[in-house]
Amino acid sequence: MMMSDDDDDDDDDDDDDGGGGGGGIDLTKSRMLTFSKTYKSSRFMEATTMTDNVFDFKSQPRASSASDSGGSEDGNEGDTDQLTPLTICTDLPNNMSPNPPRTPKSPKIGSSLKKRHRAPGSHKPEGTRVLHTHGRRTLYTAGRPPWYNKEGQLKNAFVIGLCGGSASGKTTVARKIIEYLDVPWVSLLSMDSFYKVLNEEQHKRAEANEYDFDHPDAFDFDLVISTLKRLKEGKSVNVPIYNFATHSREKQMKTIYGANVVIFEGIMAFANPELLKVMDMKVFVDTDSDICLARRLRRDIAERGRDPQGVLKQYMKFVKPSFEHYIEPYMQSADIIVPKGGENDVAINLIVLHVHNQLQARGFKLRNKQAQASHNGQPMPDTLHILEKTPQINGIHSFIRDKNTSRDEFIFYSKRLMRLLFENALSMLPFKDTVVETPQGIFYDGRKTSVKRIVGVSILRAGETMEQALCEVCKDVSVGKILIQTNMDTGEPELHYIRLPKDIKDQYIFLLDATVATGAAAMMAIRVLLDHDVPEEKIFLCSLLMAESGVQTVAYAFPKVKIVTTAVDKEVNDKFHILPGIGNFGDRYFGTDFAE
Known part of the structure; x- marks a missing residue:
């Protein structure tokens, strides 16, 4: 299910045919179903003014998408905010064919129709539809089924909102929901992409660990709301790429497609009433503050090269007070509270069961109709x-x-x-x-x-x-x-x-x-x-x-x-x-x- 639409600043990436938007895949670690393997015609590579909206597997991630407030919460996750709606998964088994099933042939007039058999290796085993994100994303491609009815009208995606404190395990919960759902075309959108652009004075404060990234004013809520509404309608969106090394947005933008399920996670996911109206399910991830601090220390020291004193200073001055004033009070807006984050398989399975029921209620069999x-x-x-x-x-x-x-x-x-x-x-x-x-x-x-x-x-x-x-x-x-x-x-x-x-x-x-x-x-x-x-x-x-x-x-x-x-x-x-x-x-x- 499938990220830039425009070529303005993405020409280097456009030559890499990939999937429903995405990028940063370590091809040495998995055998990917890329379209260039399936169709070897050079005509697919001829249009240099086009972009790879679907399977941009080869481009490297341009910047960390893990924020000072969230992002890689287990210390080994990264860049999950730019996941493509084209799902999602992992190493293909050795016997899987890189070619898609053949288009059915028209029968000869007067000949009897023979039962069609699937070619060996053309079936995706049930156990392969899993999401793995370890610094670089590894995906396999799955076709996106119809996201509209027989009248051509869009079906709204099922939107799950995930809120919680910094390093509480939001990304881990999102990843497990996607893994357990086992459905094609899931979009994961992180609020970390929507930090406001800092001015010169704010840049200096950020470099000195004096800028509050955990305050509602740090986010562009107007852009967040419009983006999530378009995703819910099944439409494509251009998502900013926020570089936390430079504390600025990059020139390039990623295009994410609408999907059957949209998961939106962020520390301020429940802070705006308009955002809450867009969500079909609201989940609050509640993790002990000591565990959150330990995760944040490990992440910031190992991944961002920060010193322990700077991490503790920022946590005590901004992160903890912000959680108490702007995040924890919105726990009452949640439909489900998940204690212990990604370790709580019981709560995650309940979420998945409800989402499955919702998807079945929205399903259509178009071709037969x-x-x-x-x-x-x-x-x-x-x-x-x-x-x-x-x-x-x-x-x-x-x-x-x-x-x-x-x-x-x-x-x-x-x-x-x-x-x-x-x-x-x-x-x-x-x-x-x-x-x-x-x-x-x-x-x-x-x-x-x-x-x-x-x-x-x-x-x-x-x-x-x-x-x-x-x-x-x-x-x-x-x-x-x-x-x-x-x-x-x-x-x-x-x-x-x-x-x-x-x-x-x-x-x-x-x-x-x-x-x-x-x-x-x-x-x-x-x-x-x-x-x-x-x-x-x-x-x-x-x-x-x-x-x-x-x-x-x-x-x-x-x-x-x-x-x-x-x-x-x-x-x-x-x-x-x-x-x-x-x-x-x-x-x-x-x-x-x-x-x-």
């Missing part, structure tokens, strides 16, 4: 634009639908059809009048598009086949990529990878997918774009072939999205394949057909 939805007799939506059915178009379709067409011819005629598709889509962009002078000195009244920039976003893998045709008809087009795969156990689409150009919210988007059957993958991709604040009316879904059910599903959920295709077939079978269709487009295009 979409496939079973009755659209018989429903007129095609006004947003559907089908390429005019000329003899040339029929002839090209005859080539690409014919099972005996060679791969070379299939690619050639598919590209011809793609170019015609994009020319048709371009005619729907806004145009304005213009006058030009011809070489003969005569003025010509013409038209000129008012769109400054077009971005193509391909839904992998079949959508990638359309990128070349788009680049041939659109000059200087930017290209992004979204990987959505079907979970072979649940049949639901899952988001695995995102790579989008910066400032995408200001552009017109051509969303590319070779075929659209139920519309489940297209809906998820559109939802991703909307979560990046792209206006719905600026999205064009471009596909060579669509099923009627897919058209109706997308149009019903997103009535302002323009749907552009060359043909619409009537049926989708119980395996979610279009009939009569063109088979598995990706297999036929890339030459990966195999005998059943």
